[in-house]
């Protein structure tokens with residue numbers, strides 16, 4: 199058994215960032231990161247972008263090289279999956295029975311891809327995109343695959359479709375709802391991305407439900423829709439969201455319905471246990487005070503910083519501004535704020551020019567800005583969202599007026 203002042207479960211974005219931030223803030227105690235993947239922490243966004251396309255090597259997506267962690271005396275216990283938390287004993291146990299005693303536990307375990315449950319969901323050739331191992335396996339199979347069906351029109355599905363269609367694959371993208379990105383963006387953005395994908399040759403199908411996957415030669419051979427149509431597929435990618443990885447914490451008594459609940463300092467309801475990143479659900483002023491899980495690198499980094507500050511004596515809570523980006527083809531989308539719950543939106547610029555923004559309002563106040571190839575709006579829109587600025591929609595739509603001029 200090893201004992202550390204801080205044990206971090208999960209060697210992903212949040213886990214890496216909190217370890218680095220603790221050392222940056224001169225935390226002198228012992229730190230051990232326990233992660234179930236075999237690799238040092240790496241960036242996940244390239245997995246559906248330039249790591250999938252082969253433009254970036256694995257070495258280039260490492261968050262830090264090995265020397266960074268050893269110089270800072272951050273222990274990396276990789277290839278260990280924590281399956282049990284015993285808060286009274288301050289102990290976590292891994293699947294192979296290794297025990298780690300902690301002073302403080304930071305749970306940063308992210309989420310696992312939500313799996314399809316239909317017939318054929320476990321056939322070879324059906325892939326998710328969450329880890330390096332997922333993408334390495336997918337890339338191994340790509341040369342033999344001409345026809346690819348992507349299930350799910352969220353960011354990951356769309357990004358994968360963009361990369362694969364650029365590689366010359368025939369791609370069908372299936373979305374159960376009546377528009378892509380329905381969970382995270384307004385209709386203007388959805389329609390814009392649907393048109394872009396179609397223009398790049400992706401067959402985007404909306405309002406479709408998958409009945410099952412069919413087999414050919416021991417692998418996936420097609421996707422059967424509920425209306426009976428079978429789409430031939432040499433490979434299927436499923437991008438239908440994640441399930442937060444919190445089971446051991448919940449089993450230990452932590453509160454949480456969607457992830458694990460944390461307070462403004464990222465403390466769970468269990469003593470000396472924090473939770474950060476994709477797995478944590480926090481009351482968020484940018485979501486109108488609702489408790490939400492935010493799945494983004496920025497959120498993982500911000501919550502990691504909050505915990506490092508709290509553990510080193512800075513107890514002033516901070517409200518992190520939600521930020522996200524997505525790259526598809528030559529389009530750079532940047533979002534600030536959370537648009538869920540908007541009651542009005544304004545389109546700024548003409549989507550036909552492929553450079554525009556959508557500003558979302560709730561009760562006349564700006565709550566989010568999505569910018570496509572419009573960096574200036576993104577940067578200036580941050581202040582409007584931070585201030586929940588009350589601005590006349592007519593002025594937001596006027597591209598002659600810069601957003602910074604509307605800051606109150």
Ligand code: FAD
Pocket residue numbers: 207208209210211212213232233234235242243244245246278279280281306307308309327328329354443474475476477492493494495496498521522523524525
């Ligand atoms: P993760 O980075 O997932 O790290 C959690 C780690 O914990 C994983 O290594 C996991 O295997 C491990 N783990 C889980 N359970 C256990 C356990 N019981 N014991 C030990 N280890 C465990 N965000 C953006 O902002 N912009 C983007 O463009 C973007 N693109 C993305 C593209 C893809 C393909 C994916 C998958 C995500 C993308 N995201 C993007 C989201 C972003 O990567 C996540 O929000 C971020 O990784 C969350 O960090 P995290 O540390 O909470 O979780």
